[in-house]
Amino acid sequence: MQNYVVGIDIGGTMVKGGLFTNDGILVQKLSAETRVHQGSDTVLKNLSTLVTSLQKYGGRVLSVGIGVAGVLDVKRETLLQSPNLPELDNFPLKRRLAEAWGIPVFVENDANAAALGEKWAGAGRNLDNFLLITLGTGIGGGFIVNGELWTGEAGKAGEVGHMVVVTDGVPCACGKYGCLEAHSSAEAVKRMAIEALQAGVCSSLKNLSGGDYAAIDAEMVYHAAKKGDAAATEIFKKASHYLAVAIANVNNLLDIHNFIIGGGMSNAFDLFAPFLQGEVKELVFTTARDKVTIVSSKLGNDAGIFGAGYLALKGLK
Ligand SMILES: [Zn+2]
Structure with missing residues (x-):
């Protein structure tokens, strides 16, 4: 059975997600509003809905990679400070999402994720x-x-x-x-x-x-x-x-x-x-x-989801 990973790009206005096969092919993209002003619980709920919706285009999701706008701690577990997502300052993103989904979650800064995306599948190949x-x-x-x-x-x-x-x-x-x-x-x-x-x-x-x-x-x-x-x-x-x-x-x-x-x-x-x-x-x-x-x-606005997808795949190895 084909397994999948999900790459998510969390921005101040929109969250975007991509479903990738475990050999790195983008199967489906979806997006939703971040609604960060409604608080961290709403953001988590929206992320979970996005992952569930993406899953319908494939099968079992083994891991999720996240690119998020803001400064992360050195271990990539907590979002320390984010001017665009102030409600998530000091939020333990990795732990909370891994607990909610029961699968490994890997987090990176959004621009770093975009750089990884370009390296993996774009202009930096x-x-x-x-x-x-x-x-x-x-x-x-x-x-x-x-x-x-x-x-x-x-x-x-x-x-x-x-x-x-x-x-x-x-x-x-x-x-x-x-x-x-x-x-x-x-x-x-x-x-x-x-x-x-x-x-x-x-x-x-x-x-x-x-x-x-x-x-x-x-x-x-x-x-x-x-x-x-x-x-x-x-x-x-x-x-x-x-x-x-x-x-x-x-x-x-x-x-x-x-x-x-x-x-x-x-x-x-x-x-x-x-x-x-x-x-x-x-x-x-x-x-x-x-x-x-x-x-x-080369990847434009999709660079972030590609990089997050790469993180999810790399984290499994
Ligand atoms: Zn400045």
């Missing part, structure tokens, strides 16, 4: 060393070093979103100022667009938003830029500049050459990649100019 950067509402990162996930001494390696790229920059969700996340995320693109309009800059975004600036999002700015809007293009150039600073710093520090851009903003990769690649070449050592490679994620 043939790479031994790379940094995956998830560009979305926030910015996360996951390092693959010598073919394995590298989580650092206390388990929080790869937090590239909180690398300070502007010493007197704008406030970040983490409480500091000038982090990459505050200058290059989808939220930063939105903020820059609103600031430009408020400053009276001429842009099609004014009409596209119908005058309701709160309706502006990174996708709208992307479409405006693709149609030749100079202000929208400038915003993506700025966001790319700070991302280039971060990538060049990582390259100089760790001599990692390969970078994969994932997350929702990777949908705009065709627009910002030329700016990004050009700036990175200017910022790294001349010896690294032709070595640094930046590509878009």
